[in-house]
Amino acid sequence: MAARTRGRRCILRLAVVLPIFVGMCGTAPGHADNDWKIEELLSRFAYFNQSGFGYQSQAGPGPKGSEDLHVWNPAFYLRARQNEKVEHTMVVPVDIITSASTDAIDVMTSASRTNETITFDITTRYEEPADDTMSFRYGFHLEEWYRSVFAGFGYARELAEDNATIAMNVNGYVDVFRPYGPFGGLQPPGDKRDTRGALNANLEVSQILSRTTLVKAGYGVTWQAGELITPWNSVPVGCNAEVTACLGRTQERFPNRRLRNAFSGLLAQHIPVTHSTLRLHYRFYFDDFDVRAHTMKVELYQYATPRAYIRASYRAHHQNSVYFWTRAIDLVDFDPTAPRTADSDLAEFWAHEVGGKLMIYVDPNASVHRVDVGFTRYWRTNDLIVDVVSLGYARLF
Incomplete structure (x- = not known):
């Protein structure tokens, strides 16, 4: 508990100190052409309210447990x-997260009732000559049970008198995390860690x-x-036909390789x-877990005045489930080495999302200030609803 408390305090200190430091940098005057110059500052606060039920959740009241989730998400952006x-x-x-799905993990300490996370994601761009841009991305993610580092390289080329662009990038990720025990029990003793990694490559032409x-x-x-599992997810075991009563749970299990593709x-x-x-x-989207997914999105931007516009959007998504998804496992046929998951994110479903944002530009003497407010509602056919409210402020120099 002491280690978790120290981790939370460290993350919260970073969240408080960062915007103060950025604000001080933004007001520092430049003295030469080669001095560092802040060009844009952005702060945004978003609140996520998720409700629903999923068979992977141990939070109850039944085998299909609560997926209630509340996220307070302040975010900061700096361009220099x-x-x-x-x-x-x-x-x-x-992110400051309260999640019902993970409450039942630490039944002794209830440490997972709240979870704080922070990410530093930095990109450095180098333009030489004028038509070529190289980018270097690097950063890390800190969470109570989870650590991650990532790095990447990108290249973009302007063609046809800047009427066409070809861009590519390669990124690598390494995650280290503490696994949770199976059957809804306590964390395993000791200092055991699991790891996973990913390589990602993208090509884009405009x-x-x-x-x-x-x-x-x-x-x-x-x-x-x-280890590709979500550590606190579980699968009901020994259930009746309606999966309303079960004898217990076991931890989900994944193949240790996955290849994912998207056009x-x-x-x-x-x-x-x-x-x-x-x-x-x-x-x-398609992968070697037999998932096929189609996503369509429509966005309309409409200027209401020269300094304000409205954005309205709608998104539809359909996917089939991974080949090893199940609501519950029959004890008669139970193979402890076989892949299994009851994660609602990996099931078959239709999803819909509607959203809107109002952006207002204010132009005082020396710089441009921008304020935006937005709302999004996401829902899907396997019993999940997410509402997101956001408020942002940016200053352009």
């Missing part, structure tokens, strides 16, 4: 220019077709290896007469 060729961006989301039309196509592939496309059309922009997205 080191010189005319080098630019840095830093994104720091801080083309300006006219003064008002842009198209984009992309492909991404991710290879994962190691995506975008069409953006601006309508000058109405000061509107329409964006159409499509994504096809």
